[in-house]
Amino acid sequence: MEVNLRIFRYNPEAGRNKPSYDNYTLEADPTDRVLDLLELVKSYHDGTLSFRRSCAHGVCGSDAMRINGRNYLACKVLVQDVGNNITVEPILGMQIIKDMIVDMEPFFESYRSISPFLVNDEIPEDGKERLQTIEQRERFDDTTKCILCAACTTSCPSFWSNDEFVGPATIVNAHRFIFDSRDTAPEKRLDILNEESGAWKCRTAFNCTQACPREIHVTQAIAEVKNALTTGRLD
Amino acid sequence: MTSLVDSFRTTMRGYLTYRGREGHLAFLLHRLTGLGTLLFLIIHIVDTSFVYFAPHLYAETIELYRSTPFMIGEIFLVFSVIYHGVNGVRIAVVDMWLPHKWTLTAQKNWTRWAVLITIVLWLPAAFIMFRSMLVHNFGFGG
Ligand code: HEM
Ligand code: SF4
Ligand code: FES
Numbered sequence: 001m002e003v004n005l006r007i008f009r010y011n012p013e014a015g016r017n018k019p020s021y022d023n024y025t026l027e028a029d030p031t032d033r034v035l036d037l038l039e040l041v042k043s044y045h046d047g048t049l050s051f052r053r054s055c056a057h058g059v060c061g062s063d064a065m066r067i068n069g070r071n072y073l074a075c076k077v078l079v080q081d082v083g084n085n086i087t088v089e090p091i092l093g094m095q096i097i098k099d100m101i102v103d104m105e106p107f108f109e110s111y112r113s114i115s116p117f118l119v120n121d122e123i124p125e126d127g128k129e130r131l132q133t134i135e136q137r138e139r140f141d142d143t144t145k146c147i148l149c150a151a152c153t154t155s156c157p158s159f160w161s162n163d164e165f166v167g168p169a170t171i172v173n174a175h176r177f178i179f180d181s182r183d184t185a186p187e188k189r190l191d192i193l194n195e196e197s198g199a200w201k202c203r204t205a206f207n208c209t210q211a212c213p214r215e216i217h218v219t220q221a222i223a224e225v226k227n228a229l230t231t232g233r234l235d
Numbered sequence: 236m237t238s239l240v241d242s243f244r245t246t247m248r249g250y251l252t253y254r255g256r257e258g259h260l261a262f263l264l265h266r267l268t269g270l271g272t273l274l275f276l277i278i279h280i281v282d283t284s285f286v287y288f289a290p291h292l293y294a295e296t297i298e299l300y301r302s303t304p305f306m307i308g309e310i311f312l313v314f315s316v317i318y319h320g321v322n323g324v325r326i327a328v329v330d331m332w333l334p335h336k337w338t339l340t341a342q343k344n345w346t347r348w349a350v351l352i353t354i355v356l357w358l359p360a361a362f363i364m365f366r367s368m369l370v371h372n373f374g375f376g377g
Contacts, residue, residue, distance in 0.1 A: 092253065
């Protein structure tokens, strides 16, 4: 099938100082991924086209972009999912460095702020392992799947308006440890999420859940954090 | 931190072009109806205060409320208040008591129900107000 591909361009190094769009008509299979089309353009049409990708299999989280107005991983969305008129743009609300490449540092800074690692200085009872029941492990299973692609955070209306907002991804990763029975620092993370820039900025617009390539129940995780904040309960 | 102008641009671009679904549209409508109701309340407080501060203007403002554009506006106001209330209850109930209902299908259904309930509650009021406007402003029936 024939695909009309429209690509956002902003590349000061290649003399493109103003955002604009390039159009290509390409031959593609319905089961090609949008990432394949970008690779095709970069290899055969314009080597200056810039985008991040690493694993190409939905694992590393580097190629979140806006495709036909919605966030996807370019490596996980097929041409047949989006039709044959395809527009590719960088994710919204981040500083654009060039083409699809945005400055992810503020995103990771927010992520780091909630101590995204197990905090526990005590010696386990048997000196070796911290045991958990199946239910205790299940409690935070969903939020362990995050690959930090930022598709959720940059689909969020609250984040568009205020990039001080920690964003859904940070709350998801805080949830991962807040509800882990082995962790000893849930209050520290909850305090951060109770601040003005924390979980209360969530307006339940649901774009995050819709965008998450790992199908994490992002809005649910945020609601559970809000409930932990109001009730103080972590079960 | 991004400048206010940049944030505003990004926000508007997102509102207008991000291809969100039920949740996104429900959020936009909730914000719009909340701000619309707020605007009406502000206007209403000002005009009611005329009774005290400028009694001679009060009668005129009451007349204004009976004009056709205002009466149509009030029909939309009723929609706004009902939608904002029903949708607000939806958000509060799910967020506080049923977080596990924040799934793709359940939230789609809840949101559609909120719109449906809004329309069912709004139509009778809209009908009565519309009829009243036809009678008083256009001399129908009565
Ligand atoms: C019927 C009673 C009302 C209910 C149940 C209600 C409920 C809510 C809820 C739950 C929110 C938060 C939305 C969210 O977090 O996603 C909200 C926001 C808001 N409400 Fe109301 N509300 C009511 C009446 C009003 C009235 C009378 C006004 C106008 C004066 C108003 C103006 C607003 C505004 C401006 C917002 C902010 C919208 C936003 O952040 O997007 N509300 N309301
Ligand atoms: S929660 Fe999902 S959308 Fe958000 S950063 Fe993690 S994997 Fe990406
Ligand atoms: S390239 Fe690794 S997630 Fe898409």
